[in-house]
Amino acid sequence: MQKELLSRRAFFNSLKDATGKSVILLSMPALLHACRESRQARLAGEDFQTITEEEAIEFDAITARIIPTTETAGAREAGVVFFMDAVLGDSREEQHAILKDGLRELQSAAVQEFDVAYFHLLDARQQDQLIESISDTSFFFTLRYLTIAGMFSLPEYGGNRDFVGYDVIGYQNRGAWTQPYSFYDADFTERGE
Amino acid sequence: MAQASNPAVSFDTREEVDFVVVGSGAAGGIMAKELAAAGHSVVVLEQxxxxxxxxxxxxxxxxxxxxxxxxxxxxxxxxxxxRNENEEATLQESVLGYAHNVGGSSVHFSGNFWRFRPIDFMEASVRGTIAGTNFADWPISYEDLEPYYTKVDWEIGVSGLQGPWxxxxxxxxxxxxxxxxxxxxxxxxxxKQMGLTSYPAPVAILSQPHNGRPACIHCGFCNGYGCEVNAKSSSMVTMIPLALATGTCELRTMATVSQINTGESGRVTEVVYFDENGTEQAQRTRAAVLCANGAETPRLLLMSANSMFPDGLANASGFVGQNLMFNGYSSVVGxxxxxxxxxKSVPTTRVVHDFYELDESLGFYGGGGIDGRHPTAGTPLGFALSxxxxxxxxxxxxxxxxxxxxxxxHCAAFDGHSTSLPLATNNVTLDPNYQDDFGRPAIRCTYSDHPDDLATMEWFLNKTVELMEVAGANSINGFYPETGQTGNVHLLGTCRMGDDPMTSVINSDHRAHDVPNLFMCDGSSLVTGGRGQPTMTIMALAFRAADRINQLAQRNEI
Structure with missing residues (x-):
C-alpha cells in the first residue's frame, strides 16, 4: 500500500518548477486519480451532492476510526459518509465550513507528521495518533457528532444501512414490546413483588 | 404528511364568530371542544x-x-x-421548546401526568412568602380544580393507581x-430499602383501550415523539376530533397569529394572522382565548400593543411575560x-414523592419528585453522543x-423534578434585534435560576445518587444545571392568574383584568410551577376555564 502513496509534499515538490495556481488546480484530477488507485479510495465515482469526492474519501476514513469496523459493523458499513453528504446539504453550511477548514488542517498535520498528503492514506496507528491530537477541536466534535448521527439515524437519511448501527448496541427498532422487558422486571414478576 | 380536512364548517374572516382560540395544544384543544360543544362558533388558529x-x-x-x-x-x-437584563441576548438554536402542530406539545410530551397537590395552590400562605420573589397563593384551590382533574382523567385518558402521597x-x-x-x-x-415509597407513575398514555383508542404498544418512543397508534392522550387525538365533530368549530392550520386588535371600547375585535400562503388575514370575533403556551401567549400580548394598551395588551400590571418558571431537574445515571x-415502553412507570416538600430546616425552599428512566429517553443517537x-x-x-x-x-437513570420560584427578572420579552420569518419580533428569554431552585436541584441529585448506590449501580454519575438553566419545555407563569389586577394578568375565570372579552389559558396561567409535569394541571385549568367562559357567555357577561 505504501508504494502507492502520493504525499502532498512530494506532489508539490514535483511542481516546484511550475508557476501559477492554475497548474496546481489542473493537477488535482491527477491527484484524485492517484487516490482512486489506492485501496482505500473505494468511494471514488460515488455521486455526492454536498461534499466533494476528496472530502468523502477523507471523512470516510476519519469516521471509520471514530466508529471502527470490528466484529460488528462500523461507520463505513453504516454509510456514515452518505448521511453526512445528505444532512450537510440541509442548511448546515456552518458545519460544512468547520469540516472543510478542519480537514485542511488535518491534512497539513498528516504532511508534517508523516509526510503524507491525505489522512486516508495513513495506516490505522497513524490515523489514531492524528485524531487524538485534534480530539478537542470543533472539527472533531462536528465530525464525531455526524458520525454518531449517521450511525444511529433512520436509514432514510443515508446512514445506518440495514440498521447495522442499531445492531451494534443491541437496539431493536421494533414497533411494539411486551413484558418482560429485561432481567429486572422479569425477576420482579417472578418474585411477586 | 397528512393534512386533516375540516369539511364540517368554514367561517368567513369578516363574519364575527363567537370565539377565536389561538393554539390547539394541551389547553387549546380542550377549549375548542368545550366552547364548540356548548354551541358557540369557534375558529382555532394553529401555526x-x-x-x-x-x-x-x-x-x-x-x-x-x-x-x-x-x-x-x-x-x-x-x-x-x-441570563439577565444587563446582557445582550444572543440567538440560540432553541431556548423555549414547544411543538408546532395541531395538539401542540401534548403530541410529543413524555405523558407524565402528576396532579398538583393542595399545597401547591396555597404554599405562600403555608410556607411564607420569599423575599425577592413573586411567590404567591393561587386564587383557586385544589378542591376547585379537582373535578376538572378527574374530567381530564376520563375524557383524555390517564393510566395510574392512587398513591399514598x-x-x-x-x-x-x-x-x-x-x-x-x-x-x-x-x-x-x-x-424500599431507604424507607421511601415508590408507586405507579400516572401517565397520559393508555394502558388499555379507552374512549375508542387503543392501548400503548410500549415501543419506547414517547418523549419527543408523536404516538404512532394514538395511545398517547394528546389534544390532537382526544379533543380536536370532538371539537370538529360539533360542526361549529373550524380548525385553520399553518395560521400564525401576529396581533390581537382591539376597538375603541378596548375590547378585542379581530385576530390577525398569516395564513398558509403567508397572506395576512384578520378573523373578526366576539372574544378571543389565547392558548398559545407560556412563551407565545405573552409574546402575542406584547406584540399587540396599541395606543390604548401601550405596554402590550392586558399588561396594566406589567406582569405579562414575567415570572417565567421552568421546573428544576437533576439526573443520576448508573x-x-x-x-x-x-x-422499552413509556418513559417512566414509578415515582417517589416522599420529598414533595423539603424540610424548611434545610435553609432553602423547594420540593419535588423522583422517577426512573433511560438516561436519554431510550434513544440510540442521544445515548451514543452522551x-x-x-x-x-x-x-x-x-x-x-x-x-x-x-x-x-445496562443503564438506568433516576431523575429529580423540582420547584421553580417565580421571579420578575425571569421573563419572555420581544427581542429588539431579531425577527422570525413572518417579521414578528423573536422571543427573548431572560432567565437565571433562583439560588433556592439550584439548591433544590442539588439536593435531589444527592438523593438520587444515594438511591442509585443502594440500587447497586456501577459507574454512577450525576448532574444538574449548576450554572443555571438556559431553556426548557415547561413554560409557566408568564400571564399569571390572580385576584389583584396589579399583580396578575388574568382573574380566576382566566379573563384578562384589562380586556373583558380576552381570555388566556395555558402554562402562562400558573401562579406556581408545581414540582414538574405541568400538563395535567394545564389541561384541568382548560376544562375549568372553558366551564367558566361558557357560564359567562350564557349570562351574556363577556
Missing part, C-alpha cells in the same frame, strides 16, 4: 400542520436534531437568550397503571450487571463502540 399518527416515526434525527416538530431557529422560529380524587383512574420497567424495579427496590432495557461523558469512557474508537454495546441496555 403548525395537522399531523396524524401515520406521520410519526421513530425518527430521532428528525425530531431531536432537526427539530422537525418543535421548529427552532433553523426552521425560522428564532429565539434569543440572556397523592391528593384526594373523586374517581379512580380510568386505566390501570403501566407495567413496571426494569429501571423502575431498581428504583422501587432501592426506595450501570447494572444485567440488562435493564429502559429504552455516554462517554456519563460514564467516563472513551468518546471514539473501538473501546467507545464496545462500551456502547453494553451501556445502552
Amino acid at each position: 403548525g400542520p395537522h399531523l396524524q399518527a401515520v406521520d410519526f416515526k421513530h425518527d430521532e434525527w428528525g425530531y431531536q436534531h432537526n427539530n422537525d416538530l418543535v421548529w427552532s431557529t433553523r426552521h425560522g422560529n428564532r429565539q434569543t437568550f440572556r 397523592d391528593p384526594p380524587r373523586s374517581r379512580d383512574y380510568p386505566c390501570p397503571p403501566m407495567p413496571i420497567k426494569g429501571s423502575d424495579v431498581l428504583l422501587e427496590r432501592a426506595a 450501570l447494572f450487571d444485567e440488562p435493564v432495557n429502559a429504552w 455516554a462517554p461523558d456519563m460514564f467516563g469512557s472513551p468518546s471514539w474508537g473501538a473501546e467507545f463502540k464496545e462500551n456502547l454495546a453494553f451501556q445502552f441496555s
Whole structure:
C-alpha cells in the first residue's frame, strides 16, 4: 500500500518548477486519480451532492476510526459518509465550513507528521495518533457528532444501512414490546413483588 | 404528511364568530371542544400542520436534531437568550421548546401526568412568602380544580393507581397503571430499602383501550415523539376530533397569529394572522382565548400593543411575560450487571414523592419528585453522543463502540423534578434585534435560576445518587444545571392568574383584568410551577376555564 502513496509534499515538490495556481488546480484530477488507485479510495465515482469526492474519501476514513469496523459493523458499513453528504446539504453550511477548514488542517498535520498528503492514506496507528491530537477541536466534535448521527439515524437519511448501527448496541427498532422487558422486571414478576 | 380536512364548517374572516382560540395544544384543544360543544362558533388558529399518527416515526434525527416538530431557529422560529437584563441576548438554536402542530406539545410530551397537590395552590400562605420573589397563593384551590382533574382523567385518558402521597380524587383512574420497567424495579427496590415509597407513575398514555383508542404498544418512543397508534392522550387525538365533530368549530392550520386588535371600547375585535400562503388575514370575533403556551401567549400580548394598551395588551400590571418558571431537574445515571432495557415502553412507570416538600430546616425552599428512566429517553443517537461523558469512557474508537454495546441496555437513570420560584427578572420579552420569518419580533428569554431552585436541584441529585448506590449501580454519575438553566419545555407563569389586577394578568375565570372579552389559558396561567409535569394541571385549568367562559357567555357577561 505504501508504494502507492502520493504525499502532498512530494506532489508539490514535483511542481516546484511550475508557476501559477492554475497548474496546481489542473493537477488535482491527477491527484484524485492517484487516490482512486489506492485501496482505500473505494468511494471514488460515488455521486455526492454536498461534499466533494476528496472530502468523502477523507471523512470516510476519519469516521471509520471514530466508529471502527470490528466484529460488528462500523461507520463505513453504516454509510456514515452518505448521511453526512445528505444532512450537510440541509442548511448546515456552518458545519460544512468547520469540516472543510478542519480537514485542511488535518491534512497539513498528516504532511508534517508523516509526510503524507491525505489522512486516508495513513495506516490505522497513524490515523489514531492524528485524531487524538485534534480530539478537542470543533472539527472533531462536528465530525464525531455526524458520525454518531449517521450511525444511529433512520436509514432514510443515508446512514445506518440495514440498521447495522442499531445492531451494534443491541437496539431493536421494533414497533411494539411486551413484558418482560429485561432481567429486572422479569425477576420482579417472578418474585411477586 | 397528512393534512386533516375540516369539511364540517368554514367561517368567513369578516363574519364575527363567537370565539377565536389561538393554539390547539394541551389547553387549546380542550377549549375548542368545550366552547364548540356548548354551541358557540369557534375558529382555532394553529401555526403548525395537522399531523396524524401515520406521520410519526421513530425518527430521532428528525425530531431531536432537526427539530422537525418543535421548529427552532433553523426552521425560522428564532429565539434569543440572556441570563439577565444587563446582557445582550444572543440567538440560540432553541431556548423555549414547544411543538408546532395541531395538539401542540401534548403530541410529543413524555405523558407524565402528576396532579398538583393542595399545597401547591396555597404554599405562600403555608410556607411564607420569599423575599425577592413573586411567590404567591393561587386564587383557586385544589378542591376547585379537582373535578376538572378527574374530567381530564376520563375524557383524555390517564393510566395510574392512587398513591399514598397523592391528593384526594373523586374517581379512580380510568386505566390501570403501566407495567413496571426494569429501571423502575431498581428504583422501587432501592426506595424500599431507604424507607421511601415508590408507586405507579400516572401517565397520559393508555394502558388499555379507552374512549375508542387503543392501548400503548410500549415501543419506547414517547418523549419527543408523536404516538404512532394514538395511545398517547394528546389534544390532537382526544379533543380536536370532538371539537370538529360539533360542526361549529373550524380548525385553520399553518395560521400564525401576529396581533390581537382591539376597538375603541378596548375590547378585542379581530385576530390577525398569516395564513398558509403567508397572506395576512384578520378573523373578526366576539372574544378571543389565547392558548398559545407560556412563551407565545405573552409574546402575542406584547406584540399587540396599541395606543390604548401601550405596554402590550392586558399588561396594566406589567406582569405579562414575567415570572417565567421552568421546573428544576437533576439526573443520576448508573450501570447494572444485567440488562435493564429502559429504552422499552413509556418513559417512566414509578415515582417517589416522599420529598414533595423539603424540610424548611434545610435553609432553602423547594420540593419535588423522583422517577426512573433511560438516561436519554431510550434513544440510540442521544445515548451514543452522551455516554462517554456519563460514564467516563472513551468518546471514539473501538473501546467507545464496545462500551456502547453494553451501556445502552445496562443503564438506568433516576431523575429529580423540582420547584421553580417565580421571579420578575425571569421573563419572555420581544427581542429588539431579531425577527422570525413572518417579521414578528423573536422571543427573548431572560432567565437565571433562583439560588433556592439550584439548591433544590442539588439536593435531589444527592438523593438520587444515594438511591442509585443502594440500587447497586456501577459507574454512577450525576448532574444538574449548576450554572443555571438556559431553556426548557415547561413554560409557566408568564400571564399569571390572580385576584389583584396589579399583580396578575388574568382573574380566576382566566379573563384578562384589562380586556373583558380576552381570555388566556395555558402554562402562562400558573401562579406556581408545581414540582414538574405541568400538563395535567394545564389541561384541568382548560376544562375549568372553558366551564367558566361558557357560564359567562350564557349570562351574556363577556
